[in-house]
Amino acid sequence: MTMSDTPTPELTGGALKRQLGRALRRQKLRALMLVAPLLIFICVGFLMPIVSMLVRSVENNIVVETLPQTITALESWDVDSTELPPEPVFRALVADLQVAIENRTALNLARRMNFEAAGWTTMMRRAQREMPDWDLETDGPFRERVLDLHRDWGALETWRSLKAYSSPYTTGYYLAAVDLTMVSGHVEAVPDNQALHLMLFWRTAWMSGLICFMTLILGYPVAFLLANIKERHANLLLILVLLPFWTSLLVRTSSWKVLLQDQGVVNQFLVWIGLVADDNRLTMINNKFGVIVAMTQILLPFMILPLYSVMKTIPPSYVRAAKSLGANDWTAFWRVYFPQSVPGIGAGAILVFIMAVGYYITPELVGGPSGMFISNRIAHQWYVSGNWGLVGALGTILLLAVLVLYWVYDKVVGIDNVKLG
Template sequence: MTDASQNAGPMLAADGTPLKQSLARSLRRQKLRALMLVAPLLLFVMFSFIIPIASMLFRSVENSMVQETLPQTVEALQSWDETSGELPDEAVYDAFVRDMVVAVDNKTHTRLGSRLNYEETGMSSMFRRSGRKLGKMDPETDGPFKDQVIEIHEGWGDPNTWAIIKTHSPAVTNGYFLNAVDMRRTPEGAQSQPEDKQILIKLFGRTLFMSLVITGACILLAYPVSYLLATLPMRVSNLLMILVLLPFWTSLLVRTSAWKVMLQQQGVINDTLVWLGLVADDARLIIINNQIGTIVAMTHILLPFMILPMYSVMQTIPDSYTRAAKSMGATNWTTFWRIYFPQSVPGIGAGSILVFILAIGYYITPEIVGGTKGVFISNRIAYHISSSLNWGLAAALGTILLAVVLLLYWCYDKIVGIDNVKLG
């Protein structure tokens, strides 16, 4: 008999092949089968989720439009010093006319106009208005162009225009990210936006703050309910559970609209308060279209996401722990605080992560009940996606939001430990 373990070198299977290889072969079929089973979902997620998100994130730095539309101009501008305060020379104008003739032909000059309009208002109309005349020029015979071009629109005689084109010519830009944090890319480098345009940082701050408040409110409201659910007899707790889950079976839009009915100045709550005489008729509370409205409605909507993980954790805490503590002489409060509460913390953690991350990206509810003071950063992203069509900025905002969530997740892992999060 040969003993494989006594031989030097790798273990061998009965037929002499290395054991590792033999094992891998026998497992290959199994792995292949597993892969086949997940393949449909994997492909679906790949094409409908990962690729679109990746392309969206890429838009936050992508900036090839200037280079593609005005290739010769961008090259000619390389030798021009934008800090000199003087206009570029004839070579640049010549290149510009050549580029524009092609661009007008392809009708891409208006798109470039809108792109540059994000950086300096007026650019869009400048490109649109000069387009037709520039497109009719013949680059070979009509030169020199400098004066003719300035004649068509006086904007071309402003060194700032050329400086902007040069600043935004690189194919990869940090401009959108600077915009996203209330700064902008200028010929002189990154600078703060003017005071009246600084809203995004504030909006990020408000989103984080309100999400924290909502998470806190959810913890306070969900903890006693979860405790009841976990300790009551099965029959009663099942009934309670249905009440908790009931909102899940109603459309989000319906629930939010219901809050609108409840909270408005002529709404149910104000009417009741006035009827009770707690609030004067001419001093009805303003609890909608501001932060209060958003917090109230979102706390209600996200509450089940806090209750469910808490409940499933509390359910696993056996009665015998509290009994043991009491038998050792601990009062009810000490038993709760020293024994029960620490063991329920993983549930609070899991619920908080869930609620916070959901809240930070919430859109519909703040849109409906938030007014202008209660909106989140996601509403701004939606605005840039569908109204202003500044997708680059929207992508940059989205990327920052994603980074913030990941950062918080990482902090949470460091402080609480993700192993402590239990969903059941």
């Protein structure tokens, strides 16, 4: 073998490095292929609906697509004017509505504008009966004819609303989500008898907080017991804690409805022992009380399990050391054991609160009008009203509130962990 046939160390090292790089790339590709189904599922089932919700909350194409000539003609009309738009606007309106009626999109416009001002459906139905027979060349002028169709065409607020919501994108849904509206280009609060969403947001927040607190009060002793008793007894108790997970949520909620109703088990028992008169039974269903009781029981395991997972890692020797130094049982618990369980409290609290904020079935079945959450309002707008824009705005506000709450939790728990460390 000659000198030229002998591989140099540099060439050998470079070849090995390339082979190692190819092996690592193949390994990463295999790992990516393994998680690809999960990534696709997350994108399709989670990210895409959120993006769609965000788009729908600001999208407003119906008005400009249905009335393009009218919107163009309205650009020169001052919304603060005390006069109705001029004749060219009415002529453009007739031309646009004739096309919309032919394409069967006029009622879509009415449905959209009804979210901002009542009466548009009636206006569109009368236009559908009369306008198709009007000749744009010979039947003008159209201003008086349109005003004769329905008195709301002669209302300034009709035209102001039409111009205010003529942009392809709008903040109108977010304004409605916080009980505001746009009138004459200015943002104003809706009448008190129509204000609903802020009250529902507030009710959802404080009731979810109360439910979170109740699960903590009830779950902390259970988790403490699970973490400090013998293994075989702890396993049996843990099975009892997990037992509700094996029962349908609908069944559990319906069971509470049976227990708490006027002729239910609880009222019957209270009457039997004489605490409540038969003609004065307690009202425990279709109100806030029923929602709090039912949701506390349903969400209790979500508080117990994070607490248990943290308490299980706390060495018992810490408490024994505190007692050996003269601390009584309460001092040893409060000064030594409790601070180490704070991360479990934070994790359980954020989990229960976030789940409670978005709960729908339980408030729907046992809450009644006074126990309705914002999620029930979202469902109503979705299924009954078909107001997808308002659904998107309400859902986005709720999502942002949860993200802010999670950010605060992360900051607080992070500080606590540093102090404990």
